[in-house]
Amino acid sequence: KRIAPTFGGINLEDIAAPECFEIERRLVEELDIPVMHDDQHGTAIISGAALLNGLEVVEKNIEDVKVVVSGAGASALSCSEHWLLLGVRPENMLLVDSKGIITEARRDAEDINEYKARFASDVDDGDLADAMKDADVFLGLSVGDIVSGDMLRSMAPRPLVFALANPDPEIMPDVAKAARPDAVVASGRSDFANQVNNVLGFPYIFRGALDCMAKGITSGMKMAATKSLADLAKEPVPDSVSQAYGLDIIQFGEEYIIPKPFDRRVLVWVASAVAEAAVAEGMAGIESSEFSVEEYREELESRLGLTHTVMRSVINRAKSDVKRIVFPEGDHPSVIRAAHVLIQEGICKPILLGYEDRIQRRKEELGLNFECECVDILQDPRRKGVYMEKLAEQRARKGVTLYDAERLLKSRMYFGAAMVQNGDADGFVGGLSRAYPAILRPCLEVIGTDPSAHRLVGMYMMAIKGRLLFIGDATVNIYPDTRTLAEIAVQTARVARRFGVLPRVAMLSFSNFGSSREMRSNRVEEAVTLARELDPSLIIDGPMQADTALVPDIQEQFPFMKFTGPANVLICPNLAAANISYKLLDHLGDAEMTGPILEGTAKPVQVLQQGDGVREVVNMAAICALDAQRHAQETL
16 A cells, blocks of 8 residues: 555565455555456456357357366456356356365355355365366366366366466376367466466556556456457467467467467557456546547557567577577677577577687686587587588689688688588577678688579668568678669568568669659669569569658658558668668667578578677577578478
């Protein structure tokens, strides 16, 4: 109560039942800000969405199903109350605590507290196994490993099994599916389908409540959150979400009855539903005439940290098939710290090139203790063996002898590239200590360019004002001719698609659609035509000025444009323009930059910028690992 005036809302944590009920009740009555006990209501809201959709999948009516709840703590009692509001009939619900079914006989004998007593049933005494016979739904919020396969087999056809105890569920999801293949199974675990995770509720419920200045969180607001989650699960899932979980497609059904925790749409759906309900119930601090749910949803979209969201998706996809990434600057502090993160999160298997004792000393200086493959290239027999022979063979007509190859392979850049070329690593990430060309040249000489790629291109991905944009070519092609410009556009768009973006490509110039017939503008116009020939599906237009590409009001002056709305792929007429543009946006425009992303090498290579930090190294390693997955699939 004393801290309430300085906060917009209060979330209660780690308060046991039954004290949590009384504490929450009194705070709700006495304070005029939102108060919620997440352990109770977060699980109730999310499990409620799973219940609604699970019943739809198995084609059962909520009024008809028999529900068994294992557990009688804060979460179990709150879930039970919430499920009753959703439509479960009280006579169809049995609660089971450590002593057995909560019955009227136990209530009369004063064997249970007042909170459990509300759920006492007029049935004979029994245990969990007795309660589960012919049940349609099992909700577990108790302890691990208390449900057997036989108990599941005693349930009604096509049951819902929600084993939500943490860290170990009442029955493991794979064991549950083995016992009852017809069941829809959910748990709190991220390594199985249908994860019931409070992260889907608590942050977004408070977001909606705080944004409308709600005086509390009502049952109606909780119901709105539940129904919004249930509805979202039935919407088409973006490719970026599917890819984040290493899946080709996710669609509503037995394996997907609630949204994934990394689905960024949850913020928009839940927060807007909660705020709309608060306004409708008169709980908000703003009048209904002042609130537009459509405008609020747009505002929420703009708040999303797109770079974090996109990179989290990339990282999760990289974790689905871990690749080996070689770092030639293995003794660099940022590389060592990044390697620790990469191993800890399971993003890739880093290979550090350098003196092992120096790398170990650096780890100790940084206070890090982890095992990682280290390669001392001067002691490695491959340098004077297979790598030397292969490099000399590749570069023989470029004047490279065996002696030259051995000398070149004393460089960690050449050696790292040779590891990738010979299949001893899946990707190469380097550049913290050398200029961009000094890293790129060895990779091109050893690994080469992708025969299917039109051109080697370097681009940046940036998130700015809620938009995800790609800008190229910022690192490789200095004075691109007509064909090169077209190829840059096609390949930059190709990368945008891999990040789940439908590319709208603007070819930038100082003129709009022929307003100047100056030769350099004509070159851009010809490049647009050629790009359409290279990729007929590409949405591209130009030449146009940068504001025409980004401002819909200006676009109205050109109704013939091939796209409406802001472009998300910006192709500059030369490297100087692209390089200047991205650096101005980075330092003056508050853009979040990722890159440079290199496209067009025969095998995965990403070149860092001098001065990049740990986050940038981790991000580029994840992008490289994801590219390695794609290369592996294409060579199958």
